[in-house]
Amino acid sequence: MNTKAMDKLLSGALDGELTPGQRAQVEQWLANHPDAVAQQEQWARVGDLLREPLNPPDPEMEWQAIRRTIRSQAPAADAVAAETPVFSWRMAWAAAMLGLVSLGLYLIAGFQLHQGTLMAHGQSGAPAEVEWAESGVPGATMMIFADQETGMTVIWMDVEQNGNNDTKELEGS
Amino acid sequence: MKTKWLAGCLWLLLAIAAPAADQIHALMIEASNEPAVIDRRLEKVEYKLRRVFGFPYYHFVAEQTVMAPADGQVTVPLANGHRLILSGKGLRVTVQWFKNDEILLTTKVSLNKGSPVVLGGVPHGDGTLIVALTAQ
Numbered sequence: 212m213n214t215k216a217m218d219k220l221l222s223g224a225l226d227g228e229l230t231p232g233q234r235a236q237v238e239q240w241l242a243n244h245p246d247a248v249a250q251q252e253q254w255a256r257v258g259d260l261l262r263e264p265l266n267p268p269d270p271e272m273e274w275q276a277i278r279r280t281i282r283s284q285a286p287a288a289d290a291v292a293a294e295t296p297v298f299s300w301r302m303a304w305a306a307a308m309l310g311l312v313s314l315g316l317y318l319i320a321g322f323q324l325h326q327g328t329l330m331a332h333g334q335s336g337a338p339a340e341v342e343w344a345e346s347g348v349p350g351a352t353m354m355i356f357a358d359q360e361t362g363m364t365v366i367w368m369d370v371e372q373n374g375n376n377d378t379k380e381l382e383g384s
Numbered sequence: 385m386k387t388k389w390l391a392g393c394l395w396l397l398l399a400i401a402a403p404a405a406d407q408i409h410a411l412m413i414e415a416s417n418e419p420a421v422i423d424r425r426l427e428k429v430e431y432k433l434r435r436v437f438g439f440p441y442y443h444f445v446a447e448q449t450v451m452a453p454a455d456g457q458v459t460v461p462l463a464n465g466h467r468l469i470l471s472g473k474g475l476r477v478t479v480q481w482f483k484n485d486e487i488l489l490t491t492k493v494s495l496n497k498g499s500p501v502v503l504g505g506v507p508h509g510d511g512t513l514i515v516a517l518t519a520q
Contacts, residue, residue, distance in 0.1 A: 337499065338499045339493050339494060339495050339496050339499050339500075339501045339519075340493065340494040340496075341491060341492070341493050341501070342491075342492040342493065342494070343491065343492055344489065344490070344491035344492075345489075345490050345491070346488070346489055347481075347486065347487035347488050347489060347490060348488060351505070353489075358432075358435070358436050360435060361432035361435055361436060362498065362499045362500070363432055363433075363436060363499070363500050363501070363502050363516075364493070364499065364501045364502065365436060365501075365502045365504065366489070366491050366493075366501065366502065366503050366504070367502075367505045368488070368489050368503075368504070368505035368506060370505060370506070370507055
């Protein structure tokens, strides 16, 4: 049998069109010709490819798939939003702290403003306290008194009253 | 994150609430019967002095502002050889009034802000020297 006739038989075997006698001939040929086995396998792969149905992508089907994906993910997003309330404990804590700080600043600023206003108007707080006072000028007398109206505390050294020479020394200096 | 935020708030509060360092202002004035022009440097204290003392006129001589002593001694140079030495801590100070090397007056006072302490009675010319100490 020549090669051309055997090719026809090999092709027929792939298509299942051989008689039992022809199939026996083909099997015997394949047993003696390994290259024919390789050729038949190659034809079989080509035939499989040709028999596969052509399925071009359907745009509508693609869009439906995308819509299904979006719908399947949407509930998950809603669930996440539901688990994260707008006014969470963290935000409540931050708001409380902010309010506390604001109140503190308001009170401090108010106190400082009040103090500044008092001093600007010449009103004083508690008068100064004098623990003791002494004169370094011999014979001078000391007077200590607080004037409530002005808030001044006066420590007065009365030198002239004594009329001693220390007064002249001071004046001459 | 929460801790950093809280620390920042506390720092801000403390920075605002922290008192500034105390200062002591010394104003030297000559009280006399000699007429003087109105001096704006005395406007915060002259009307008070006029209420307390019998002098009709007050002349500005010198002024200094120093930091309150922090457990130490601070010298306040004035004019004509006069100076004060403040020793102590903060606004509780011992005040020594010197004329050159001669000590004229010593006192220990606790100053309060806005309440002046007036040291005076030192004869000077036809008038009298006064030093008003005010904590600021």
